Amino acid sequence: MVGKIAALGENVHFIGAFDPMIRTFDIIMKTANGSSYNSYLVRGSEGVCVMDTVKKEFSDHFFKRLELLCEYEEIRYIVLHHLEPDHSGALDELMQRAPQAKLIISGRAVMMLKALLKKDIEFEIANTGKTISLGDKTIEFLSTPFLHWPDTMSSYLHEDQILFSGDVFGSHYYDERLFDDEVGDFSYAFKYYYQHIMRPFKQYVRQALDLYQQFDISLIAPLHGPVLRTNPQNYINKYELWSQDAKAHKNIEGKKILSVFYMSSYDNTLAMAEKITQGADAVAGMIASMYDLASLEEQNMIDLLEESDAVIVGSPTINGDAVKPAWDLLACMPYLESAGKVGATFGSYGWTGEAPDMLHDRMQWLKFRLPVSPLKIKLIPTDEELKLCEAFGREVAEIAMGKMVELEL
């Protein structure tokens, strides 16, 4: 069913598709309220531009809406703001139906186009500042990479002051009333989408917001969820707030945060954690705290990891492995910018002691800086060994504070 064709501006229409029943998106997101694959059609005095397509299974809805608004011969441009399959699924078919149309993609999309479509397709590259004209409508492109695919770009329709933001400002929230002032309360979906899709790319979010600043924006047309026309600046402000440095809201100027995460059955790894934390906290400018993984929810883990300049993870070795909550902690890192955080691992063991090494390897893949070798202590730490733990914490903290030259391991 096609339903109504919503108008965003003069001769600017929604031609996307609704997916009310989807419950998991991109594996990592729960979509309790379904979603939508937004695409738009802009008609100018000299032709038509199609902004993105939809997921392949929803092609029929897209083409039906499109056919109500234009003839295929009128399409001059097809813009893909990024090539993810939920937006490029109908591209091949659209290009067959409108062979005269010029495909416009970002420079970074070139490497993916052939891999996705399995054929050579002609295209034009749009970098920041490039414009196309449809006669009385002008579309300007902005490079906004990694939001959330490397090839992401945005565009701005000057005459209608519409920002086509790609996945930026999106929500997985199905509601055919479409506009933010007509749909239900989607604020949780807007924030959830930011947290799961945009947060790992905060620095790119800030860059995109800087670029958007040059425009007067009356309406934001994202690729998922409600179209944002009620004070778009509110949504921009939320992204500004969320994309700040995680420590910006704390009054700890000049200080750094080190978090020690641990788990322990007979208090051996706990005793190590306490001394490591003490050693780290004694370093001037470092605020060190310890957290028992047994009682941390995933969202707490993400928030703590985000604000930490240094992360030390401790696990006993149990059946040749680190304990699951330690892996769960590290599994939160794809939601965050990890590059550059200092990392280290430790743990008590009985005979083989693999856990700290395994966690160390994992942290290496996650792009932590790991300046010291894992610290392993057999069963109950002695007083001497506890002193080693203290020195270990101090060393990691000093490196994180930039006070020591890192040893090449």
Ligand SMILES: Cc1cc2nc3c(=O)[nH]c(=O)nc-3n(C[C@H](O)[C@H](O)[C@H](O)COP(=O)(O)O)c2cc1C
């Ligand atoms: C069920 C179980 C399995 C264990 N498996 C291993 C193992 O595979 N390798 C090892 O070195 N130690 C193993 N241990 C020994 C613990 O790592 C050791 O007791 C350690 O000191 C526990 O530290 P914690 O008090 O911090 O939990 C095992 C202990 C238990 C209870």
